[in-house]
Amino acid sequence: xxxxxxxxxxKSVIKRHRQTQKRTLKNRSxxxxxxxxSKKVNLEVVNKNVDGxxxxxxxxxxxxxxxxxxxxxxxxxxxxxxxxxxxLVNSFLLPGAA
Numbered sequence: 001x002x003x004x005x006x007x008x009x010x011k012s013v014i015k016r017h018r019q020t021q022k023r024t025l026k027n028r029s030x031x032x033x034x035x036x037x038s039k040k041v042n043l044e045v046v047n048k049n050v051d052g053x054x055x056x057x058x059x060x061x062x063x064x065x066x067x068x069x070x071x072x073x074x075x076x077x078x079x080x081x082x083x084x085x086x087x088l089v090n091s092f093l094l095p096g097a098a
Contacts, residue, residue: 030063030072034081037063041085045092057089
């Protein structure tokens with residue numbers, strides 16, 4: 001039985017692959033930034049830094065919203081992450097609220 005021939009790649013397939021690689025790197029970078037910002041919010045809450053927690057939360061919310069608008073993360077995922085972080089900070093600011 002003869003060996004299977006290698007699939008032919010058209011120019012459009014090669015270009016699409018190149019675009020996908022670029023997009024994957026960019027998306028991975030943005031997701032890493034989102035994780036870092038979320039960790040900063042958690043760290044500020046653990047350290048009981050009120051102003052730091054508020055500032056970190058605002059930065060994280062802005063970055064999450066921007067990622068959702070660009071389609072890097074789903075809008076429901078963005079909403080869930082924002083809600084979790086906000087509840088965390090609010091429970092720290094208002095101990096009886098959570």
